Amino acid sequence: MIVIIAAWEIISKTDLFPAFMWPPLFIPNVPGGPTVFGTLINGLITGQILNATGVTLGRMLLGFVIAIVLGLTFGYLISRYKWIDDTLGFFVTALQSIPSIVWFPLAIVWFGLGFVSILFIVTIGATWTMTVNSSTGFKNVPSLYINAAKTLGSSGGHLVRNVILPASLPHIISGLRVAWAFAWRAVMAAELLGGSGGLGYLLNVGRSIQSMDLVLAIMIVIGVIGTIMDNQVFLRMERSVARKWGTRT
Amino acid sequence: MKVTLENVHKSFPKGKSEKLEVLRDIDIQIKEGEFVSLLGPSGCGKSTILNLIAGLDKPNSGSVKINGELVKGPGTDRVVVFQQGGLFPWMNVLDNVTFGLRIKKMTRQEAEEKAMDALRLVHLGNYANNYPHELSGGMKQRVAIARALVMDPDVLLMDEPFAALDEQTRLILHQELQEIWAKTGKTILFITHNIREALTLSGRVLLMSTRPGQVKSSFTVKAARPRDPSDSVIVHLEKKIMGELEEEMEKVLKEEFGDDYRFKTSAIRDRDHSRMGDHI
Numbered sequence A: 001m002i003v004i005i006a007a008w009e010i011i012s013k014t015d016l017f018p019a020f021m022w023p024p025l026f027i028p029n030v031p032g033g034p035t036v037f038g039t040l041i042n043g044l045i046t047g048q049i050l051n052a053t054g055v056t057l058g059r060m061l062l063g064f065v066i067a068i069v070l071g072l073t074f075g076y077l078i079s080r081y082k083w084i085d086d087t088l089g090f091f092v093t094a095l096q097s098i099p100s101i102v103w104f105p106l107a108i109v110w111f112g113l114g115f116v117s118i119l120f121i122v123t124i125g126a127t128w129t130m131t132v133n134s135s136t137g138f139k140n141v142p143s144l145y146i147n148a149a150k151t152l153g154s155s156g157g158h159l160v161r162n163v164i165l166p167a168s169l170p171h172i173i174s175g176l177r178v179a180w181a182f183a184w185r186a187v188m189a190a191e192l193l194g195g196s197g198g199l200g201y202l203l204n205v206g207r208s209i210q211s212m213d214l215v216l217a218i219m220i221v222i223g224v225i226g227t228i229m230d231n232q233v234f235l236r237m238e239r240s241v242a243r244k245w246g247t248r249t
Numbered sequence B: 001m002k003v004t005l006e007n008v009h010k011s012f013p014k015g016k017s018e019k020l021e022v023l024r025d026i027d028i029q030i031k032e033g034e035f036v037s038l039l040g041p042s043g044c045g046k047s048t049i050l051n052l053i054a055g056l057d058k059p060n061s062g063s064v065k066i067n068g069e070l071v072k073g074p075g076t077d078r079v080v081v082f083q084q085g086g087l088f089p090w091m092n093v094l095d096n097v098t099f100g101l102r103i104k105k106m107t108r109q110e111a112e113e114k115a116m117d118a119l120r121l122v123h124l125g126n127y128a129n130n131y132p133h134e135l136s137g138g139m140k141q142r143v144a145i146a147r148a149l150v151m152d153p154d155v156l157l158m159d160e161p162f163a164a165l166d167e168q169t170r171l172i173l174h175q176e177l178q179e180i181w182a183k184t185g186k187t188i189l190f191i192t193h194n195i196r197e198a199l200t201l202s203g204r205v206l207l208m209s210t211r212p213g214q215v216k217s218s219f220t221v222k223a224a225r226p227r228d229p230s231d232s233v234i235v236h237l238e239k240k241i242m243g244e245l246e247e248e249m250e251k252v253l254k255e256e257f258g259d260d261y262r263f264k265t266s267a268i269r270d271r272d273h274s275r276m277g278d279h280i
């Protein structure tokens, strides 16, 4: 890590690349000149980067929640009814293989350039994986649990909420994790192309004013958020389930 | 009659058009407070009978009745203890045991008090907050029994609940189950393929034939409780049932190995007498 940072810093000090293409990380080349961390701190203080992060996360979260609801619903229907599995189930596997950004041209025509299109791309990016994972989870609930619950008086919605859902939690969590990763990529791509605020849009601004320090600063933010979500949120969920179930290896 | 099965037939679809006949013309009657064991070779349809009574499956023809009323589906008047326990791994012991009570709209406090009573009955009062994976196989089965008892069912259905346990644990649980039965007076249908287990626990043993399963014979166990395996009544019955089962086993083996196979009765009989009939 330190070696990479040092190497980067040294390259930025040589005249190999002009400073706008290869900006220094910490130590400015000319007094008061731009550095990646300077821009990052500045962006956080002035709120430029902070606001963009907020906008992006807001869209992400909304799209993600919609995708989870849709994914769980589709997944449940697929696991429950054979004919839905044969039709929708097959279709979903095909849809899953389409990178969600490919929908963008269609989204622009349908919803116009802006918030709704981006939301659409995020949602569609996360829905199919969520559907596949949750239907696998639901299908694999041991009939032993269901039978035991039924003889204890559980049925209908109670059975779904208290047995089927928790029994498929391991699958659902890994679904959430992958769905988040897909949605995260989708929102960046859509914002880069579709503008109207957010980190992706800011990246595009950075490119157009040839300010690679801004671009790199944003990339760092993107990387940090991605890592935090994966390690702190989803990995923790997985671990806590594994601990409860005693399946930790 | 507490439980009545009349002319029950059950077959499962097998392949495209074929059918696998599992139960043929089953008639079983169990009185209130009776402890009946259902004994038979593997695959003869014991679990299928239990599922029919539990309402988890429907017969093709014939009737299954509880207290004279047709069984339409699962109900809390009949609770099952499954071979693999079936505890929910995402709930601790207490939540597992209160699961059914909470559905009955019992308040949390009342449900937990009842659950603790049941857990103490199976000597697990100190494990309320543990998760199932932290318990031994025998403890899990005891939790499963507590979870069933707490529902105060009319009929307790037990499907080889101790089959996966070691001999020592099994003997202890036999003791506990007999005490529970004496205390609560529940009607119990106990499935096993262990002759000694059936004779230790029950007042009546029903012997099933191989598939298609039929009730081949019925034995009343008139031995004093607590049961002593060396009691002459038990020893006599054990021999008798063993003999009948050998006939059934011979049929199975003939089916599997062809008609020229001669089953060596003496081979099984002479092997380690103390474990006779443990596993058939």
Ligand SMILES: Nc1ncnc2c1ncn2[C@@H]1O[C@H](COP(=O)(O)OP(=O)(O)OP(=O)(O)O)[C@@H](O)[C@H]1O
Residues within 6 Å of the ligand: B012, B013, B020, B022, B040, B041, B042, B043, B044, B045, B046, B047, B048, B049, B193, B211
């Ligand atoms: N849902 C099902 N679909 C198709 N066949 C089934 C089904 N359930 C049971 N069978 C078949 O019915 C037969 C009887 O099964 P059952 O589970 O009742 O046997 P069992 O007497 O309980 O055996 P074991 O002692 O091994 O538990 C078996 O041959 C089994 O393959």
Ligand SMILES: [Mg+2]
Residues within 6 Å of the ligand: B046, B047, B048, B159
């Ligand atoms: Mg069985």
